[in-house]
Structure formats: C-alpha cells, structure tokens
Amino acid sequence: MFLLPLSLVLSILLVVILTGLRDSYNNRYKPHGFDPSAKYSNGTHEFYPITLVLSLDGFHPSLISKEATPFLHELYTLQQPNTSVAPFIVPSFPSQTFPNHWSIVTGKYPSENGIVANWFWDHSLEKQFGPGNIDPELWETASEPIWSTLENAFFADTFKSAAHMWPGCEVQGRTPHFFTAFNDSETLEEKSESIFRNYVDGKRDASERPQLILAYAPQPDAYGHEYGYPAPHTPSFRELLNKIDSYVSRVFAALDQRHMRHFTNVVILSDHGMATVPSHNVLLEKEILPDDLRTQHVSHSYLEGPALAIYTPNASHVERQLIKRLERLKIGKNFHVTRNLQQEFGYKLSGERTADIWVLPDVHYAVAHQRRLLGTHGYNNSSPEMRALFIANGPAFTEGYVEPFENVAIHGLLLELAGWKSEPHVGRPSHKIATADTKPQGLLVPLRSPPQDDLALLSRIFGNGSSYNAVFHNETTKLDAVVPEKQQQDFSSLLGEIVGELQAELAEWGSNDK
Template sequence: MSVNYHAQPHAVDVPITDMDDPEDDIIFGEQTSERPNPPGTTFLDALDYENENTSQQQHQNIFTKFKSFFAPNSNHNDDYEMVSRFEIDTPSESEDNDNQPPIDLRDRRLQLLEKQVKNRTIIGSVVMLTVAVVTFILFFNRNNGENNNFSGVSTGSRKTYSNSTHDFYKTTILISLDGFHPHYINPTDTPTLHNIMKNEYGAPYMTPSFPSSTFPNHWTLITGLYPSEHGIVGNTFYDPLLKKQFINTNPKIGGLDPDFWQGGEPLWKTCERQNIKSAVHMWPGSEVPSIGPAEDFDRYNGSELLSSKVDRVMGWLDRESIEERPQLILTYVPTIDQFGHKYGISGQNLTDALTYVDNFIDLMKQELHARNLEEIVNMIIVSDHGMAPTSNDRLLYLDDLIDLEKIEHIDGWPLFGLRPKKDFRIDEIYQEIVDKFNKLDEKLTQYYHIYKVEDIPKEFQFGGNLTDHKFNYRLAPIWILPDVGYSVTTHKQMKDNNFDYKPKGVHGYNNTHLLMRAVFLGSGPYFKDKHLKVEPFENVQVYNLICDSLDVVPAPNNGTQPHKLWSNKLNDNWLDTLTFPNLPFEIDHIVRTNATYDMLWREKPAEEATVIPTNDHPLESMKSEESTLTSLKTEVLPKPTDFITTTASTTQTSSTTTKVIENFGEIVGDIVNGIEDGIEAVGDIIHGIIDDIF
C-alpha cells in the first residue's frame, strides 16, 4: 500500500471517539510532521523545485525544517507509545486503588498534553536563549573583526596610545639588514647602530638557520620554522614532488610560485587572522600570489634608495585613520649583502655602504622622534646571516669528482646538493665521488665534507631521515658541504670568469660559525620591562617575539615562549672566546680594533662617552652617498644552470601542468561532494543533539 507522507491523516485513521477533541489536531499534526522522508529521498530533496515528487514540499522553507528539529523522534510509531516517554505518576502500593475514581481518558490525555507542552516550552526556551546568546556573541565578534579589519570603526578592544596629535595601536617595525654581521658595527662607521648595540636592547648576536642563506632565513624570521620545516630549503633547490626547480632570483622559475611557499604561516597572515593590519616592503616571499599580503606590499627593487624606504615606512605611519595604519611593518635592506658579494668583507666600498645603512637607521629613528612615536612604535633590527671571503686558493672542482652528465639537478650554493639522473643509483654516485675525493690533496679536502642526506649532522636541523623534517624530501640525496671561506666550482665556470672566482663574499655555510652570525637589536616600549641584553639565541625565536610585541597569538612554530628568551639575561661578565674572523687563513676585513662587539664582549670596555654623536643631517648625507653607491653593478650569483644544463624540469613541469588541467574537473567534483557530505554530517549531528535534549 502506498503512503502519501505529505497529506493530512485520512478520516478512517482517526478514532471516532476522539474526532471532536481539539488536542488530536495537535498530536496528529506533530506525528505527521515528523514522518520520515519517502524511500530514495533526502532532506535536501525538499529544496529541489525540479523534483516532481516534492511539489507539496515547496512551502517548507528553512524555518519549517528548523522547527522540525524540535518534533518528537520520528522513529516512534504513530500510536500512544509516545506517552511513555514522559514521566507518569504511579500510585503507591499503600494507596487503596479501589477507592480511586475511574480515570477519564480525555482528562488524562489533556494533562499529558499540557505537561508535554510545558516541558517543551521550558527546555525549548533554554535552548533558544542559549542559541541566541551564542549567535549574538559570534555576530558581535564577526562585526568586531570586520571593524578591526580597517573599516574605519573603532573596535574598543585594543588599547590606543596618543602621540599628542593622533591615536595609535601598538606598532612594530621589523627591519632586515641583509648580510649585516654584528662585527660590522663600530663607533666610527656606524655610530647609530653602535649606540643601539651598546645602550639599548638585544643580544650580542643571533644564530641564523641552516643553510645561512637569504630566502630560507627570511622565511624563518617570519614563520618561526626551520627551513626544513617551512620548505624554502635554499636559495635554489628542486622539488621532486612538484617536479619544479626553485631559483630565488627568477620569478618565472619558482621564485613567485605559490606551490613552494605553503609551509608555515608568515607574520602578515598571523596578524590578518587576528585583525591586525600589516604593510610589507620588499620582504622575500611577500610578492608571491596568495601567499603575500592582499594589500600594502612592495615588490623587490634592489636599486631603491634607502631614503625612499624611510619615506615609504613613514607614509604608512602618517595615514590619517588609525584603522588604516599598519601595526606591523616589515622592510628589507639589501645593501650590505650586495656590497659583500661584490667586494667581500673589507675595503672602502663596504665601509661606505655601512655608513649609508647607518644613516638610514639614524633617519628612521629621527623620523619616529619627530612624530613623538618612540614610546609607541617598536623598532627591531635583524639580519639574516653574515658574510665570508672567498679566494682562488680555496676551490674544489666539482667536475673533478663526478661526470656532470650523471647529475640531473644541483641544489644550493655554496653548499652543493646533487641529484643523480634516474639511470644511476645514489649509492653508486656517492661512492664515485668519495673515491675521487680521497685521491685529492688532503690539505684541501680537510675543509670539505661529503654526506648522504640522512647523515648530515643533526644540529643543522636539515636532513636526516625522510620523516625527521616536513620538507626533507626537497633535499638532494648527496651533499658537499665546504667549510666557511671555501667554495665549489667547475673548470668551465672558472674559465667563463677569467679564472677569477666570484663572488668575493659568500654566505650559506655552517650557521653556527662566527662569520655567519646575524644581528638582533631592539628599541621601543615592548622592551622596557625586559633585560637590556640577553644571551645569543636562534632566529626561529623572532616570530614569537614579534607576535608578543603586538599581543598576537602565534601559529605553531619551532621557537619557544618569548618570556623564556627574555629570562636568559646576559651575564655582566659574559665574554666571547672566539676572535673574529675565526678562520684558518689570514684575510683582510673591515673589523680592525674598534668593533663595538669586541669592546663589549671580548675585552673590558674602554672609557668613552655613553652615547656617540650621530649624524645631525642623515638625509643629506644619504643623498650624497646615493649618487655613488647606487651606481653599483651587483654581483651575479651562481645558479644551478651554471654547472649543468638540463631540460628535464621544463618537460616535467609541462607534463604536470597538463595533468593538473585534465584533473581539474575531478578535483572540483571531489570538493563539491565533500561539502555535501559535510552538510549532511552537520545535519545529522544537530538532529542527534536535539533528539537527546528532548
């Protein structure tokens, strides 16, 4: 017998004695509304106006569906068993049942109905009140978040600070001085940085992550993750899963490919999630589509004047609306790295560049002072690594160790990661390299180390077993690691460079070596209740520290809680036992006898003024310096194609792209199906919760 689940009960199904009872309309109405869907249909079919079998459901909107959640469990039959779900007062054994008046069924049913309505009203009211409160809180937070997201409406949830003319939120400026070593700071060439290092906050030095290269460390600084955990494992590398090459200086070959940048959450994303506005000036990774900020970011321009950088940062702080002013500002200064690669770590050119950058910092401080923002804005100065000198006398020729025709990809530099072609076994190539390496002069080979990736020292947080780090699969299976100051090249490359090894300055070596050390200096209100100086620390700590300065909750990372960092006060008697440059060979370097670092932590400080006078007119000095410094032709750094030529990556990338396009429809279908399954699951959960309540 077919059943119409959408019609009213047929007259013959209603007991005649109850035909005139008003409560029957209620009871049977409820029973009808709770009947299950016909076989082969779902609750979503009622919303499908094209379904011929649901024409009478067209009037059931979402509110009707919601009301049905509060109906009795539909698994119960349409009989009076439903009464047994409510408590019935049974007479005690001591009562004389014979003296009790006969039960009037109609009165009893009215009592039960009244009790049922009363119970549902109470419980339903509590549930609806709870839902209303939660909805209000969520709606308020959502609106509050939208207001915080720079709509121009004050949130009232963040404390404001006045500079006497405008209100500001807590603000932190992070400045990266690429390639700036702590020993470059001295009272003669860099008086501003000297005063900060001596009299303000920070550490003697900061240890970069391995490898001590620009892109891995800049991504570490703003994610708090080691390179092997965030995926930017070098300035150049090959991803065997993506089948793509990454070259940091080539936006068309990996540099701006979002697929490489999925590891870790950068600071601007962390701030965006918590309605903190950011502005980013030329920070590595900030230009990558869908990875960088949605607004307020500047593309890389290596020749930009430092005076323009100051204007850019101050322009963000000068915005009229407090909601439009960024609370986090990142800015990147490539100058010292450029001059270091070009000239090494000594000479007048580098000295002039150091003074130029010091004037930049001086001008930043003066502009903050002019705006009365010194007690509102924090300024944190970091670098990503140091720099080491190179020489024609310290070279290992890769093509003396292996036939390059057997190598498909070369990762990294000055470290060399080798990926053999598929026709050659890794063990076979490794053994060939080791055998030829052992035949070379030990006076040279003692400064080079050959590893399989699983044997790389664990302290580097790089390599080991495949599962030791999230992105270990991006590391080549065989590595040649030179000591600081030593280089790997090929006979062809040297010939192309007229037998003069370039660049003259290199980084990327052992991150714990003295020459690879980085800078960490700070000033501003965040530091006021901190120890003036803390012990040296790893750069994975910077992300948490900046989040702390803005009261932002960080994403998971490899750092520790900032209070642990600040609790490691630097002992007043702390001295560094290493002497710059800590190398087995003699070199010329910019650090002579006046490094601020050595004054503070290698010997007793000399009697001198607490504060060294700085430039009274840094802007004028910068403009005069820019006329000569900006004419520098930057050094071209080695890249994988300088050593081997392969078309494999291009072919494989094309194949991958075609496959992605072909599978796009399938991917979309899976996503849609997943959403539908999620909706059904949520509906089932809500049904279960409400059934349990009632």
C-alpha cells in the same frame, strides 16, 4: 561671603591649565607601559602600536663600530633607553637568505617551513625554486607567514601588515595587506622614505595603518658577495657601513619627528653573516662534478652558497665518485660529502625538497663557477662568521643584554608584540591579548656572562675595534684605518690558478685514459 583676591583666582586657574597641559602631554608622549591593544596619539593622529622590523641582509654584528656605524654603536652599547641587544643570534641551516627570512616570519626551521634553501628542486611539482620565484604552487605548502597569522586572527579590518621587499611577500594568495615588490635599484635613503610615505603618513584611521612593518635591505649582502668583507676596511666598504648606519638612524629620526617612539617597537636584525673566500680556496663545480657524471647520474644540482647540492636517483654511486675526485684535489680535504645532513652534521634540514647529496666546504672554502675572491654564506650555522644581528628598541623592551638565541624564536616575539598569544582570537580587547606593562622576557633572557670567543679570529675577519669586542671583552682598540682598494687578484695568483686548472685537466685526462 569670603571672596578670594582676583590675582589668587587667576593664579589657581593658571596652575589648573598648566597641569592639564602637562598631563595631556604626558598622556600623549610619555610611555606608561606598553599595551599592544591600546590606541596611542602622536599629538595629531591616533595609532595602534607599531612593530617595525629592519632586516639588513648579510650584516654581521661584528661590523658595528663607533667609527663606521655610530648610531648602531649607540644602540648596541645601550646608550638609547629601552634597548635589548643579543651579542649575536644563530641563523638556521642553510645560512641563506630565503630559508632564514622565512624562518623568521614562520618560527620554523627550513625543513619545516618548506623553503629549504635559496635553490631547490620540488620532485612532486617538478619545479625549480630560486630567489625571486613567486610561483604560488611552490609556496602553497610553505608554512603560514606571520602577516597571514595576524591578519586572520584579528581580521584584516582591525590588524594590517606591510612587507617592503621581504622575501616571499609577493606570492599571490598570501600577500600581506600592503607589500612592495623587490627592487634592487632602490637606495637605502629611498627605502627609509618609502616606509613612512607608504605605510605611516597621511590622514588615515588607526585601523588603516599597518601595525607590523617588515622591511628588507639587500645592500650588505650584495656588497659582501662581490668583494667579501675587507678588514681593514676599504673606502667602498666604509662608505657602505656609513650608509647602512644612516638608514637606521633616519628611521629613528622619522619616528622622533612624528612623536611615535612611545608606541613603536623597532627590531633590527640580519639573516646571516658573511665569510670571505680567497681565490685559492675555491673549487670549480666542474672539477668535482664533470659533465659525464652530471649527464648520466644527476637530475639537478645547485650552488647553495659555498656548497653544492645534488639531486640524483643514484646517490651511492655519485657519493663515491665525489669522494674520489675530492681526494685527488689539493684542497679536497676541506670539502665533505654527505647524504644525511641531520645525522652526520646535526643540521635541522631534511625532507623531499632537500638535495640527496651535499658537498659542504669548511668556512672560507667554496665551490663556485669561477675561481676568484668572493664573499659567501651557507656554512655551518653555528660558525662565528655566520652570526646574525639582533637589536630591539621600544616601549616593550627592557634595557640590557640578552642571551644569544636561534632566529626561529623571533616569530614568537613579533606575535607577542602584536598582542597575539597562543590561539587565534577576534577583535580588541581579549583575554588572549598581552596586557599593559608587558615585556617580552620569555624569549629575551638576560645575559649571564660574556660570550667566550676567539677574538683574534673575529678581528682578523672583520677588523679591530668592533663594538662587540669593546662591550663583551673590554677591547679598547680603535677601528682599523681605511686602506686603499685592492685588486681582487694580482697577476701571480692568476697565473697560479691557470697552472692549477691545467694540472687538474691533465689529471682528468689521465684518469679517463685508464
């Protein structure tokens, strides 16, 4: 019998062991095409694939730059593999937080999904809706959110969702399996820790972890409302951008530490942008809707971002009065009265919850309670200032830029990432579940040519040196240097406003005398 030398036997055995270890490592960590119905291992635990959605309220894509947001810049410029980026996406009208977050999770425009604005009056229920209102009756007729669709389709014991402060997730009777109530004091650092502590970590079975996690961050929007988006940047604004960037970076670092990147898809988005309104472009609500008109002819009115939404049984009379008052005001020509948003402006908003009359300002103008510098949104959803963010990273995505799209399409993308195709189904696997190597290219169409844009406008609003300008228009200018914080108003502008208010009051007295 031929016997192999002991050294050769040991060498062969070592090769076999090393090959097995290599294959084991690859099976655990190397992407082999994304399969939403498969189980994956991070080396210690099994997981079903996870889709993590990070919403940055009010974050305009032109805020990304190499200097202020280095990690987001890295993603936006495709320096991370498996990253798909839209130059921007288009929100729904009105470009407000609640209707757009509900459009994202329902795939329907606000007039279809039932959450028509941040504030509205429901005639049949005789109830008012506003941010934070979780009255089940007001939400009962709203469209089904994606967490309900998926948990019902797969049954909650095989598919679970989590929503961390997502608008609408706290409503009794339609909450996801896991949810965290809104808390405006939570820091971005606490949020990133909470996402993993509450939904990912721990010795749980794969079916006990959520496969869809939606996390909402209000910080960009809150800052914008108070100060606008200053360009060039002030220290406080640059600090905010750094914190947002660190938040996203920490989430990716946490996935890396847990060896989860090969089965986790991350979608970073925003609901709308932000426009800064100087104090001299603000009309006070009482200037165009005085007490006598309100008392006699208006049932309810709301400041819907920069616009004024009015509910009235006497629409013709109120419309005429509003037009007359705007004609007498210096900046009145920048405000437009309409009773038919869809017909006159092409906005997809109608239905019984929609206000009867709207006073719509041009961008950088607003109706408000106080005349001061402010940041706001709710304008024409196609305005450059209202653009929203979209970056997707993970094994389901192909590296490259994609055509801009409307945010209602994100719902379909999230369904596809979860393995739900077009009809409810039971269990795993199923012919309705997307197969391995699936890439969600139905929605994400490769970008054919750079967007044609007004670069001067974008630079004036958001500052020079944005990643958007660098990528799509070959701009090489660096981000503006930080400048000192500025007073929101100087004395001369305040004095001018006081004089203006007095003149308006005198004009109103004169008209009343007549």
